[in-house]
Amino acid sequence: MRRKDFPSSPLGLHRVIEPAGALPQAAWRLDPSPELWPDEARVRVDRLNLDAASFRQLSGAAAGSSNGGGTDLAAALRAAVLGIVAERGKMQNPVTGSGGMLTGVVEEVGPDSPLGLAPGDRIATLVSLSLTPLAITDGLARWDGRSEQIPCDGHAILFGRSIAAVLPADLPVPLALAVLDVCGAPALTSRVVRQAAAGGAAPAVAILGAAGKSGSLSAVAARKAGARSVIGLVPTRAEADLLTSAGLADQVVIADARDPAAVAESVRAAGGPAQVTVVCVDVPGCEGGAVLATADGGTVIFFSMATSFSAAALGAEGVAADITMLIGNGYVPGHAALALDLVRAEPGVRRIFENRTAEG
Amino acid sequence: MRRKDFPSSPLGLHRVIEPAGALPQAAWRLDPSPELWPDEARVRVDRLNLDAASFRQLSGAAAGSSNGGGTDLAAALRAAVLGIVAERGKMQNPVTGSGGMLTGVVEEVGPDSPLGLAPGDRIATLVSLSLTPLAITDGLARWDGRSEQIPCDGHAILFGRSIAAVLPADLPVPLALAVLDVCGAPALTSRVVRQAAAGGAAPAVAILGAAGKSGSLSAVAARKAGARSVIGLVPTRAEADLLTSAGLADQVVIADARDPAAVAESVRAAGGPAQVTVVCVDVPGCEGGAVLATADGGTVIFFSMATSFSAAALGAEGVAADITMLIGNGYVPGHAALALDLVRAEPGVRRIFENRTAEG
Numbered sequence: 001m002r003r004k005d006f007p008s009s010p011l012g013l014h015r016v017i018e019p020a021g022a023l024p025q026a027a028w029r030l031d032p033s034p035e036l037w038p039d040e041a042r043v044r045v046d047r048l049n050l051d052a053a054s055f056r057q058l059s060g061a062a063a064g065s066s067n068g069g070g071t072d073l074a075a076a077l078r079a080a081v082l083g084i085v086a087e088r089g090k091m092q093n094p095v096t097g098s099g100g101m102l103t104g105v106v107e108e109v110g111p112d113s114p115l116g117l118a119p120g121d122r123i124a125t126l127v128s129l130s131l132t133p134l135a136i137t138d139g140l141a142r143w144d145g146r147s148e149q150i151p152c153d154g155h156a157i158l159f160g161r162s163i164a165a166v167l168p169a170d171l172p173v174p175l176a177l178a179v180l181d182v183c184g185a186p187a188l189t190s191r192v193v194r195q196a197a198a199g200g201a202a203p204a205v206a207i208l209g210a211a212g213k214s215g216s217l218s219a220v221a222a223r224k225a226g227a228r229s230v231i232g233l234v235p236t237r238a239e240a241d242l243l244t245s246a247g248l249a250d251q252v253v254i255a256d257a258r259d260p261a262a263v264a265e266s267v268r269a270a271g272g273p274a275q276v277t278v279v280c281v282d283v284p285g286c287e288g289g290a291v292l293a294t295a296d297g298g299t300v301i302f303f304s305m306a307t308s309f310s311a312a313a314l315g316a317e318g319v320a321a322d323i324t325m326l327i328g329n330g331y332v333p334g335h336a337a338l339a340l341d342l343v344r345a346e347p348g349v350r351r352i353f354e355n356r357t358a359e360g
Numbered sequence: 361m362r363r364k365d366f367p368s369s370p371l372g373l374h375r376v377i378e379p380a381g382a383l384p385q386a387a388w389r390l391d392p393s394p395e396l397w398p399d400e401a402r403v404r405v406d407r408l409n410l411d412a413a414s415f416r417q418l419s420g421a422a423a424g425s426s427n428g429g430g431t432d433l434a435a436a437l438r439a440a441v442l443g444i445v446a447e448r449g450k451m452q453n454p455v456t457g458s459g460g461m462l463t464g465v466v467e468e469v470g471p472d473s474p475l476g477l478a479p480g481d482r483i484a485t486l487v488s489l490s491l492t493p494l495a496i497t498d499g500l501a502r503w504d505g506r507s508e509q510i511p512c513d514g515h516a517i518l519f520g521r522s523i524a525a526v527l528p529a530d531l532p533v534p535l536a537l538a539v540l541d542v543c544g545a546p547a548l549t550s551r552v553v554r555q556a557a558a559g560g561a562a563p564a565v566a567i568l569g570a571a572g573k574s575g576s577l578s579a580v581a582a583r584k585a586g587a588r589s590v591i592g593l594v595p596t597r598a599e600a601d602l603l604t605s606a607g608l609a610d611q612v613v614i615a616d617a618r619d620p621a622a623v624a625e626s627v628r629a630a631g632g633p634a635q636v637t638v639v640c641v642d643v644p645g646c647e648g649g650a651v652l653a654t655a656d657g658g659t660v661i662f663f664s665m666a667t668s669f670s671a672a673a674l675g676a677e678g679v680a681a682d683i684t685m686l687i688g689n690g691y692v693p694g695h696a697a698l699a700l701d702l703v704r705a706e707p708g709v710r711r712i713f714e715n716r717t718a719e720g
Contacts, residue, residue: 011652011679013621021619023648025678026671097670130670131678163680184677259381261373288383292371302669302687309662309669309687310457310490311386317544317690318385318491319371320523325687327662327669330677 008037010114010160015133017089024159025131030089032133032157038112039160043104043123045134048081048150049177050100052212052282053305054093055148061095062145074145081150085136092130098305099129100148101181102156103173114160122173123164124180125156126336133157149174149357165336174357175350176340182214183339184330185303186221189278191332192299193225196275202228203275206267206293208257208286210249211239214303215280216352219248220342222276231270233257242355246348255289257281263289279304287311296322303328368397370474370520375493377449384519385491390449392493392517399472399520403464403483405494408441408510409537410460412572412642413665414453415508421455422505434505441510445496452490458665459489460508461541462516463533474520482533483524484540485516486696493517509534509717525696534717535710536700542574543699544690545663546581549638551692552659553585556635562588563635566627566653568617568646570609571599574663575640576712579608580702582636591630593617602715606708615649617641623649639664647671656682663688 008014012024015031024030036042050058062076085091092099106121117123125132138153158164167176189205196203205222209215210232219230232249234240240252251270255262257279263286267274273295279286284306291312294300300323302312312325343350368374372384375391384390396402410418422436445451452459466481477483485492498513518524527536549565556563565582569575570592579590592609594600600612611630615622617639623646627634633655639646644666651672654660660683662672672685703710 009621011620021621022645023620023652023675023678025674026620026645026648097668098674127678127680128674130674161679260371260383260386261369261381285382285386288386292383305670305673307669308457309667309672310665312669312687313665313690314385314458314488314490315383316687318383318487319521320487320691321689322691322693323689325689327672327676327685327687329681329683329685330673331680331682333682 008039010039012131012159012162015157023131025128028088030133032089032135034155036108036110038110039114041109041113041115041117041158042107043102043156043158044107045102045104045152045154045156047103047177048091048100048129048152049102049181050148050150051098051181051305052148053096054098054100056282057093057095074143077145078140078143082136082140085134090129090132090134096305097130101125101129101177102132103167103177104156107155115158115162115164117164122167124167124177125158126163126165126180128330132162149177168340171340171343175343175353178213178353178357179217179339179343180336182217183335184332185214185280185328186217186342187332187335187338188301188328189218190221190225190338192301192326193222193227193276196299197226202226204229204231204271205276205278206231206233206272206274207249207278207280208233208263208290209279209281210234211243211352212280213353213356216246216248216349217339217342218278218280220346220349222278229271231267231272231274233263233266242352246352248348257289258283258285260288260292264292267293274298276301279307282306284308287315291316291319291321291323294321294323299324299326301326301328368399370399372491372519372522375517383491385488388448390493392449392495394515396468396470398470399474401469401473401475401477401518402467403462403516403518404467405462405464405512405514405516407463407537408451408460408489408512409462409541410508410510411458411541411665412508413456414458414460416642417453417455434503437505438500438503442496442500445494450489450492450494456665457490461485461489461537462492463527463537464516467515475518475522475524477524482527484527484537485518486523486525486540488690492522509537528700531700531703535703535713538573538713538717539577539699539703540696542577543695544692545574545640545688546577546702547692547695547698548661548688549578550581550585550698552661552686553582553587553636556659557586562586564589564591564631565636565638566591566593566632566634567609567638567640568593568623568650569639569641570594571603571712572640573713573716576606576608576709577699577702578638578640580706580709582638589631591627591632591634593623593626602712606712608708617649618643618645620648620652624652627653634658636661639667642666644668647675651676651679651681651683654681654683659684659686661686661688
């Protein structure tokens with residue numbers, strides 16, 4: 001079952017059907033057929049984990065089309081995901097552009113695959129579903145539509161550079177999957193806070209959405225990397241209580257992350273403005289608040305896939321804010337191990353993840 | 361003519377009609393009425409300069425609706441811009457989210473305005489049209505639709521933090537306006553290249569779209585900031601000849617910036633990968649090429665308003681690229697003076713600007 005009719009690329013260019021020449025992430029449609037090129041590996045999928053922005057968008061659209069009934073809603077969500085995967089050969093939300101990740105068992109490994117995987121390995125992908133060829137064979141019948149973690153049977157293809165992590169034996173799979181899904185956030189936060197601390201005084205770090213998954217991990221990472229103070233911003237009293245009891249932030253403030261003036265004022269009152277601001281809120285419209293909460297010379301890291309490039313660029317320019325704005329690259333070397341170690345070491349983070357994984 | 365019914369904000373929050381609480385840039389609709397709050401200034405507008413991504417989008421849409429006739433096209437473009445400004449109280453392209461800038465003469469200055477302007481000053485705004493309250497009174501009758509520089513009569517409002525530059529006496533207004541429109545790009549490029557050079561070896565810098573306005577200025581800025589080599593990427597032989605004759609790049613390569621493999625290969629062949637890559641191409645789909653052209657540990661600066669946040673974030677993650685990706689903040693202290701000085705000192709850049717200003 002090897003395909004050699006034309007050569008493969010470690011980036012997966014050989015699986016792009018349209019438009020020709022695009023990278024798989026940017027492509028509209030991929031070829032998910034199970035036959036492998038020599039440097040590929042195939043995974044038997046058992047679970048998809050949609051990213052938060054995508055799941056939120058799909059849920060909203062499904063609620064609009066299903067009159068709100070629970071059964072209807074689940075059916076509408078299943079139909080939406082199945083339709084996308086059938087049309088595109090990958091699970092990439094056409095509205096948000098984002099995907100998520102998957103877990104499964106390695107089924108076959110091409111002789112030239114550089115990933116170091118063996119058949120039988122239980123893995124999670126660390127590259128996005130938005131570039132991973134995928135076919136679903138069970139109609140998602142076991143998904144109740146209430147969680148972004150979708151039980152699923154099917155197969156996926158890993159290219160030469162599609163990095164994956166063997167799932168740790170000491171953590172439950174849903175927990176490990178949820179942690180690996182956002183592991184780029186704490187890794188990049190850690191790097192930026194370390195650089196800021198090395199360049200002068202220890203920074204104040206504001207985390208927007210600090211009681212969420214990427215937010216709680218980023219809060220802990222910031223503290224360990226030398227933050228002077230971690231300011232956690234959350235939208236509700238319930239989230240504030242959760243964050244306070246987890247002990248992950250020095251200051252907990254409540255504000256709507258989409259309200260720029262409120263965000264700026266609450267961060268200021270908690271000891272800001274921040275030298276580093278980390279945006280982990282998966283709703284549109286958080287750019288302005290992040291800009292205003294950040295001190296001149298400071299840095300904003302945008303992890304939310306709901307971030308608008310032009311809103312961030314023009315928002316900072318529009319208020320003459322001399323700040324550095326980073327697109328949250330999901331890849332930082334060592335990110336998976338760093339995030340898993342944070343969860344092992346910090347019971348507060350683990351509680352937040354277990355809480356969120358159970359509820360969703 | 362002072363309004364004191366409720367207090368003003370230097371950010372312009374008091375001019376936001378909907379949605380309440382949004383910053384002017386993110387708002388759908390602003391109040392452009394001419395009466396001033398005490399910290400505002402009003403400008404008699406004589407020219408709008410749409411940003412390149414917006415003008416390209418509007419032109420494409422107008423061509424689609426006007427059957428391609430020149431007169432029809434101009435009428436369709438006028439109607440589009442007038443419609444946006446009438447509906448939103450500002451010139452913000454709803455598709456690209458971007459705006460541009462304007463020139464005019466200061467007409468009235470509130471007693472508390474911190475901008476240092478006086479009535480009669482000829483100025484250009486350095487904040488985006490996407491956040492500047494604007495009313496047009498001449499129907500754009502003098503605009504032929506062929507250039508993004510629009511002769512215009514009307515008024516605009518400057519908030520306390522809406523920075524503006526008095527136009528230099530030694531440069532023609534269309535030239536100065538075109539330079540100021542993109543002055544954030546060379547300033548941020550200069551800073552990033554300087555930092556890279558300070559941290560180790562002088563960097564190779566790739567400029568995608570190097571024969572354009574922001575691209576040519578960024579190329580010169582990179583060289584002055586200590587680049588080891590400037591690699592200019594352009595789409596056509598004509599642009600390559602223009603760039604070569606201007607003498608702004610050490611290497612000139614021809615490739616479609618939307619073709620990731622072609623961009624990576626041509627930059628590599630010219631001495632790359634780059635430690636710093638600057639994206640100045642105002643078409644969608646340039647994220648992948650920029651990522652692949654950049655060395656591990658390097659930096660990509662995205663200046664194009666056509667950049668997709670998720671395509672950049674997931675594109676880098678998808679190929680395990682450990683690179684820093686910056687959202688091109690249009691504000692860097694001293695950016696206007698730096699860009700104008702580059703044009704004064706570099707005849708090659710000035711020729712490119714005069715060429716582009718004349719043709720468009």
